[in-house]
Amino acid sequence: MSLMDVSNLASAWQIFAELLRWGALALIPVGIIMYFTGHLQRILVFVYGDFTRSERNKFVSYGVLFFVIIGIYWLLRCIKDPTFSAFVDSKHVWKAKIVSLLVVFPLVAGYNYLVDKFPRHRLFYAMSAIYSAIFLVLWFFVRNECYGLPAAKCDRWALLGWIAYVVIESFGSLMVVLFYSFMADTTTPEAGKKGFFVTQTFAQIGAIFGSKVVASQSQVIGVDKLYVVAALVIAFAIPAIVRFIMWYIPKEELAGYQAKGTVESKKKTGFVEGIKFLFSQPYLLGIFVVVSAFEVVVTVFDLQFKVLIQDYAKGDPNVFGAYTGDFGVAVSVLALASLLLGVGKIGRKIGLTISLALMPLMVLAMIFTMQFIPSIGVVFWVMVFAKGVNYALGQPSKEQLYIPTSREAKYKSKAWVDTFGSRFAKASGAGIIGLHYSWLALPFLAISGINIAICVGWFFTAFYLGRKHKHAVDHNEVVC
Known part of the structure; x- marks a missing residue:
């Protein structure tokens, strides 16, 4: 990475951030005026539906709950790589992706046990207690002067970097999976076309907030103290909001999609049955492909990006954290702007099938851009665009696929798809980029060829899923 690249990227980001700041300030009085004149309500109906x-x-x-979950996730996500870089090295991140794949099996087994043990809303209480305790313990070790971040690099316990990385990855998978499972289980297909985009808007505001906290505070209070901030919010905010939802929302609004002829199954679907059910249903396997394909390609981009950031930060975890925080803000601002400018309305107009198929086409364009213009500035904005559009359009579209499915699909098989599928995809992407950094030294042109083939398969799978979903909803049926 040349000094010119760093300078250009820093200047572009400063201009972008300044424009955002003044734009946000200008929107406050405009929003107040529009609210009292009724124009704001009409705009919101236009963007999200009635x-x-x-x-x-x-x-x-639901949006407030998702705001907190995603805000904490992005706070943790932005300190995950700086922590790993400080204790291990960013050039080994691809190995951490593979390790997280191995860890996901016992984690999903534990999650499935909790699904059988607790009612759906109490799962939030149980998992909040578990993760808040884990992050408090991590904070205790990471802040230690003998083997934590304050110690010299040679004295730090490398194992802490690996543990922090895997735990944060699991939080991002399981807590988000739980929220989407809960929402899909209590939402009808018609309401879901609008509701998922509303909650996604709150999520992007949360992501901006969490990322901004890291960007502004990592060099002030240090990365280590952000672990205890996350632990306290998880312990108190998430359970409180869930309890409010169960008290405030009428019971009939918590009833979801009910297809004709379906009866709630009393039989518990365990650890093995959940994965068997996944691999016995082509529809669920199709969702697995859609989830995995995006993650494989973006992981290849992401690991290249993290190595460049480490070089830029020169080993300082607080500088690394500030940079990843700024990146998180940029991603979330793009996603939020897309939602507010009507990407949800576009999605409703063009239909779920086209919305799903657009994602692989856009990722293909990014692959060609990365191949022919491989600079740090290009990598930064390609990653911002890829993740921002996925959060705004790809994620809400994908989650709607679970609405016409059984409870076993929503909770058990979805956990496998979104945790194992995501981890498997990231491990695969890590393996692909590892072919470049290992003794094979596979050129990036060959890696781009692999990614293009993945996108082609993803495109055809998206069409299959869209047609299957439409048929089930039109005929009031359950897909699986």
């Missing part, structure tokens, strides 16, 4: 009062209360409440 809601009943009960639906609005429900999805705003």
Whole structure:
């Protein structure tokens, strides 16, 4: 990475951040005026669709919960790589992706046990207690002067870097999976076309907030103290909001998709049955492919990006954290702007099938851009665009696929798809980039060829899923 690249990127980001700051300030008085004149309400109906009062209360409440979950996730995500870089090295991140794949099996087994043990809302209480305790313990070790971040690099316990990386990855998988499972289980297909985009808007605001905290505070209070901040919010905020939802939202609004002829199964689907069910259903396997394909390609981009950031930060975890925080803000601002400018309305107009198929086409364009213009500035904005558009369009579209499915699919098999599928994809992407950094030294042109082949398969799978979903909803059926 040349000094010119660093200078250009820093200048572009400063201009971008300044424009955002003034734009946000200008929107406050404009928003107040539009609210009292009724124009704001009409714009929101145009962007998201028309809601009943009960639906609005429900999805705003869900949005507040998702705001907290995603805000904490992005805070942790932005300190994950600086922590790993400080204790291990960013050039070994591809190995950490593979390790997280191995760890996911016992984690999903534990999650499935909790699904059988607790009602759906109490899962939030159980998992909040578990993760808040884990992050408090991590904070205790990471801050230690003998083997933590304050110690010299040679004295730090490398194992802490590996543990922190895997735990944060699992939080991002399981807590987000739990939220989406809960929402899909309590949402009808028609409401889901609007509601998922509302909650995604709250999520992007949360992501901006979490990323901004890291960007502004990592060099002030240090990366280590952010672990205890995350632990306290997880312990108190998430359970409190879930309890409010269960008290405030009418019981009939918590009833989801009910297809004709379906009966709630009393039989528990365990660890092995959950994965058997996944691999016995082509529809669920298709979702597995869609989830995995995006992660494989973006992981290849992401690992290249992290090595460049480490070189830029010169080994300082606080500088690394500030940079990843700024990156998180940029991603989330793009996703939020896309949602507010009507990407949800576009998605409703073009339909779920086209929305799903657009993602591989856009990623293909990014592959060609990365191949022919491989600079740090290009990598930064390609990653911002890829992740921002996925959060704004790809994620809400993918989650709608679970609405016409059984409870076993929503909770058990979805956990496998979104945890094992995501981890498997990231491990595969890590393996692909590892072919370049290992003794094979595979050229990036060959790696781009692999990614293009993945996108082609992803494109055709998206069409299959869209047609299957439409048929099930039109005929009031359950896919699986």
